[in-house]
Amino acid sequence: MTAMPTTPARNVPRHIAVIMDGNGRWAERRRRPRAIGHRAGARAVNLCIDFCLEHGVQALTLFAFSSENWGRPEEEVGALMRLFLNALDREVDELERRGVRVRFIGERGRFKQQLQQRMAAAEAQTAAASHMTLVIAASYGGRQDIAQAARALAMDVAAGILRAEEIDETAVAARMALADLPPPDLFIRTGGDQRISNFLLWQLAYTELWFTDLLWPELDTATLQRALDDFASRERRFGLTSAQLTDANPEHLSA
């Protein structure tokens, strides 16, 4: 079924960031190889994309593979790479048709040429899509992201484009991944652990965090709806007081 974006209701997050945890445990509980869990996880990815499109979410960032995941057993890394390749081959036309712009963040140079080419092709094919941006964090690490921003700043200073005294939060933010998107309003992690695990360390500064014990392949729309309802009920103060928020229009604070 085609999920058409609706006008975002008030209090719908503009950007959701997700740690899709629990694929391995889902498979192990069924005495199946972990790769089967990742395959089941790919189905949950589609459900999550559909849900975000239906609710008018502007951007969805999924943590698909961390810098640290390279250390997993070779067999599992290989299975994940095959899964990513197949997903790109299978899904990109449909994503483009539904108005989803696909982008990748992370050290893509660590992937095999074939996968890098498919990533670039997916980005090019969907570049003009405008309903939602889907960001896949692959070989991504939050600390590595901060380090590359620091390197970019140093290079700009060395090149005379920037003075060291001009380095402020805006200058750093402009060189971080996702600089052109609104910062994540809502972070969701499945799988029961309550931590950030080196995901978007800079970008999550004022993000509302939401955790569920459900394993990623078990994800359903009711759970995502609970996360949205919880988000809508929270007061985001961005370091101010409640009274200040009612006095002023707080919209600008979330930019």
Ligand code: FPP
């Ligand atoms: C964490 O679960 C999940 C991953 C490391 C991989 C995520 C990949 C997918 C959901 C597959 C499809 C993705 C795309 C974008 C097509 P885990 O293996 O750490 O689970 P565990 O904590 O139970 O071991």
